[in-house]
Amino acid sequence: MATGMPNWLKQRAFLTPERTALIFENRTWTFAKVYEEAAKRTAALYKRGFSKGDRIGLLIRNTPEAVVLIHAMQQLGASAILLNSRLTAGELVWQLKDAEAAAMIYDPAHEGIAKDIQAELPCIESVQLSGEEMPVIREEFSLEDTCSIMYTSGTTGKPKGVRQTYGNHWWSAAGSAFNLGVSERDCWICSVPLFHISGYSILMRSVIYGVPIRLHERFNEDEINAVLKQGEGTIMSVVAATLSRLLRSSEGSYHENFRGMLLGGGPAPKPILEECAERGIPVFQTYGMTETSSQIATLSPEYSLTKLGSAGKPLFPCQLRIAAEGGEAPYKEGEILVKGPNVTVGYLNREEANKEAFVGGWFHTGDIGYVDEEGFLFVLDRRSDLIISGGENIYPAEVESVLLDHPAVIEAGVTGVTNEKWGQVPAAFIVEKEPVEEEELRRFCQSRLAKYKCPAYFIKVEGLPRNASNKLLRRELRNQFERDTF
């Protein structure tokens, strides 16, 4: 079995040079142009002594320059460490050192933080990378080579670098294609960070499928709604919070070209899914993580209504199991285990963590879910978010979903807080649409949830803590609760 394949960007630029590769604001780039620009950066890096096998940090924004830099890393054969631009200098240095990075390349907008880092390792401003001559670009990628490294948010302990190989990204793109389909008329909207797997995987699909990525520097609901209404994008990756904002700032459906919202980043509240169904906005709910190089399960288009709330079945090359006490059975909750050629080859330099996470070829996600009698996956929660109260399991997402059903609530986050009697009790953080009494919310919950699941506290806030992918940070809520000593 061959494990080499043609250098992706070079091959794409050879096969369909004139197709649009990238759309950003009012400009477009062809694949030939992106390749030309990436080759220049590669030449400049090569000249500075970097070469295949080096690990190089990227501190980027969602810009055309970032697209070119990511490709340049692949052209050089370097493993790119995709850095989260919301981190502090200290956190960044920790990751760069952990990954034994040779250097960090940064967007001029991050000059300030780069100055704090450059005492620790060479930092290169991206605009300085202009090559005078074309380097010898490698002809092939080896599917076993590490293409990218992304540190997981790490709900407990220090972050771990997830190694994603070229093979991981390739199989991820192929698995997605055989579920969602692929057409040369597609255009994937990317307003999620390129440094997260959600954004990075869009860029990989773009080059493998030969379709454009429509890049947005940041998520803006009015801008995106205009794009979707005009039919200028066919698929978009969202999380519940961004989808909700899109819904609130528009009415009706989108242009007929629009194939659907790929909704990831955690269990989706049902009210949002129901509203999309009513408005004729297709939603493909998906389950995936950095360790699976994007989707591992996605609801097929034909089940998007009948299996509302499910993350679907595994992609064609993938498998999943539920590790439930006493064995697997429909509706029995347990840890979600996954397997497939898109699953990471392991955490960088974390022998112990790898031993724990990979057992018999199955990756232990730490997330909780069940499958129904037909094998559809329902993700209940991230294990680390699980609230255990008086021996009963409470999944924050379920409580949040109920709160969001209340007309006065536009955002809700639930976390477990310490309680002498029950060990933990749920606390709810609420963003109001209109003023509402605490008693009213309490009654509303009690009418829909078992008593032990009802929040013991309702805290009204202006906004909820989210990471760069707009994923709710429930742990932050707990810290905030404890800081404010309720």
Add this chain to the structure above:
Amino acid sequence: MATGMPNWLKQRAFLTPERTALIFENRTWTFAKVYEEAAKRTAALYKRGFSKGDRIGLLIRNTPEAVVLIHAMQQLGASAILLNSRLTAGELVWQLKDAEAAAMIYDPAHEGIAKDIQAELPCIESVQLSGEEMPVIREEFSLEDTCSIMYTSGTTGKPKGVRQTYGNHWWSAAGSAFNLGVSERDCWICSVPLFHISGYSILMRSVIYGVPIRLHERFNEDEINAVLKQGEGTIMSVVAATLSRLLRSSEGSYHENFRGMLLGGGPAPKPILEECAERGIPVFQTYGMTETSSQIATLSPEYSLTKLGSAGKPLFPCQLRIAAEGGEAPYKEGEILVKGPNVTVGYLNREEANKEAFVGGWFHTGDIGYVDEEGFLFVLDRRSDLIISGGENIYPAEVESVLLDHPAVIEAGVTGVTNEKWGQVPAAFIVEKEPVEEEELRRFCQSRLAKYKCPAYFIKVEGLPRNASNKLLRRELRNQFERDTF
């Protein structure tokens, strides 16, 4: 890098059980049903002592039973030897022994020939395979395992068994998807033999993409035209002869659902391509062979008009080169070399042939072609068909293309025949649409071709010798010529 993936049919039956897998005449089968039927055959084979690793001959017709049998071989883990039903008993026995087959399974229609074979090895009529209990079906396919063996027509010497692995078929399907696109609304029309790679690969795409195969027992232009006019198929695999018959028996274009004709099996005469362009029938010209598990290069949709006559560029995972004397250059003719994960791992038990065919990772196709300045491949001819006349190379396809341009000619085949003066001269075999003088044809050719390329003989015949895929057998023409001692 993982090389295992879920058992294809089982996974597909799990993921989308209710989708249509197969359409034949007025009946349809879901993926769940095909899996159920395949499992029964697997159980019956298992009971008879067959198991993983066995090689089993299949002597089939294009029927639903054949689809189920092909899948049963995969479920069992046996390598299927796909037998050409046009061969004699002696030729079949030779292939079965060469492949060390454990048995042959045959369609009841082939009972006569099976009787002549059963003295040599166990022969099982397919209808006898009804399992009483479900066997333990393997969970995964290993991409390195040999899935199918197909003997190449062998223009010279004894046929060779081409080993096609699961990986070969997987990458072939993926490469095709990233060029032609894939949609759950697709339906691939298969009137080419399932025992040839052209038909077998449609079946593999069907299960990997989750789309139906519309199977026809034999090619009938009126039947297929009706299907295409009604929009009941979206893609169809054809060769020049069948496409020509489709064009002659209908007018105008097809239903808007129809995405295109995948035209393989040798260089296509330009008049046919031009007629398709005029009538708005999309054609994707392709180049491939048994050894590349179907397509290795295919013209992308956007170039189907501007690069008329080209077989396009390699599929995304593939590469090609022209081995021309004095090095590669645009328009320079030479042997076509190919590389990719869909290329066979080698001929069965043919060490010498493998050494010759694979040099430095490149497979030597024996075919002649050139690439233009943009890298588009133009296939001139199969090397074995090359006519060398007075030191000049003559490619039969070029001469045929000219003859087909004449309004009185509906089929043309050109071959080289022995000539004392020139070594070889071209001889043309003609099927007339309306009576035409030999002198008229000679003048027509002389006006369009260099003198040495003009046929020395024009032989009028009722039809041309073709194999089961409708590929012209030029060698037969030569034999016929010599037999008739012109």
